Amino acid sequence: MFTLEDRHEEAEVVSLERPELLMFCGLMGLAGCIAPFVTIVWGTAVADHDFIADTISDLARGDHKRIMDVGFYLNASGLLAIAIAAAHAHLGKVGWTLGVFALSFLALVVVLLGLWDEFNDVGGPGTDMTVHTQLTFLLGPLYLIGPLVMAKGAGGISPTYGWLFVASAAIWALFAAAFKLSPDSIDGIVEKIAIGGSFLWTVPLSFLFIARGYEKTHRVTGRRQQS
Template sequence: MPFATQPRHEEARVVTEERPELLLFCGLCGLLGNIAPLVLMAFATEVAQHDFVSDTVSDLARGPHKWIMDLGFYLNAGGLLALAIAAAHIHLGRMAWSLGIICLSLLALVVVLLGLWDEFHNSAVGPADWTIHTRLTLLLGPLYLAGPLLMAGGIEGVRRSYAVLFVASAVLWIVLATVFKLSPTAYDGIIEKIAIGATLLWTIPLSLFFLGRGWEKSHRLRTAEG
């Protein structure tokens, strides 16, 4: 039977039913995907004997120990994709929330490409310092700015404090990302890491929201079945 001819109650059930196991899984993946790269970053800094203040994340992803930071890229991308899936499943807004989901999905794609393209970091099209890797990093700026701003309105209806964190994440990110681009190489690494930390004000609360929502729905289902 075509979807258009299904009874109205069946159509509503398909659209509105939330699956707690999906929310729990995506929330956990989102949380791990944003915390694990930080641990790997610290580990790579120690193993490769990089300077935490002057060396950037891209510096950590090159050389004989690059697999450590590359793994961080892939885990982060998986976490971002999981958040996009959960956000689509539990849609909290209209067009703005949908655009936020697209931002999360594009971020996952860009982060994967950053991990893969470090293998070819010296491949440039044009000036020697204008590599494909560098061009990919420029996409992070607007995506990490737009994503939390677009989703702030939807999350505000559930938890106002999260909306404040989303906006703070966007503002801090764009300010710090701009400072990073303008700062000397002697300490641009630490500024980049602080900017990355600002993005967690969006992704970690979003992960916790999905985890909490999944746990609540799971508890309700167990109570109803009991």
Template structure:
């Protein structure tokens, strides 16, 4: 189907994909840079034994909160890009919704400020948010891998590998002793950022191709 100008209404919009791809990558940079900055300024923080969540409470909580909000924005931008450049069937749609829900969960994690401070008053939902993140960060890459593989076979392999790594590392994090759970959580964070970065790079590349008229 074409519009009044003769352009296909189904064509991928290059600058939209370029913007959303860039925002997805920015979200990953925000999360990694914010974590590094927070653990530098928070006194006495042990990055091996102390979790990222511990950085989100106390005097310097704003650094980790901003990092989380930036990552949430990157997740939502990736969901929007995936919805625009829809590359699959129902599985792809499940992945789009999973990415959007992940963005919402990360915002709630940052906003609740109940992590890392021993808060036990009222309704404490942090552990349920963690479970939600665990399930959705597994569902998103697995449900979208086939769609990516249609035009980007190497990306399909990468997403499946990252999903397997997540499936192995997530339970290990929950069972890890407190002496190393900070290190385990950072490993999971890098896997999550890698998932988003891989997807965002594809959408950036598709934006460039659309600008050149190759999509």
């Protein structure tokens, strides 16, 4: 139970938050979540890409690789923006801080995935173990731990956020594991479902910061009008 002193401290912290920063980062995060969907559809339409069998990494290679690279970089920008907003409006304790680092590391990994999509000589001739492949292994724990450790803090704003974050981690874990076991004929769609599940974390988190900034802006405006 929160004491009166705790509520005063929370009010002081909230008063230091910049609503324009939260809304900008939230919108950037939302755009970063939408961008991969757009580039996947775009790339599928213009490239020889089997939506069911081919992975996103397959789409990031070949003559039309720059389309998917744009999706990688915009997604990374969105993840970094959400991390900045989460650090600015800190809604938890150690768990929330770990979530901020998870978002930041995800942004870095996604950028590197775009940069290393065609460097195929790391594991030596005749092997699939490339830099790009090795980087994808980092996505697993980050997309699993991130939403779980931030679920409690976001759940304090609304229980819906907490449940969505847990669902995101569960869907990601299930389909990311299934992807490793799936035959080549369907592993593309399994991977896309896993990625889609991760957006149950980042999209609501983006909306959380947009709403928080918007509410604070109108609260300040209302006080000015009253005075």
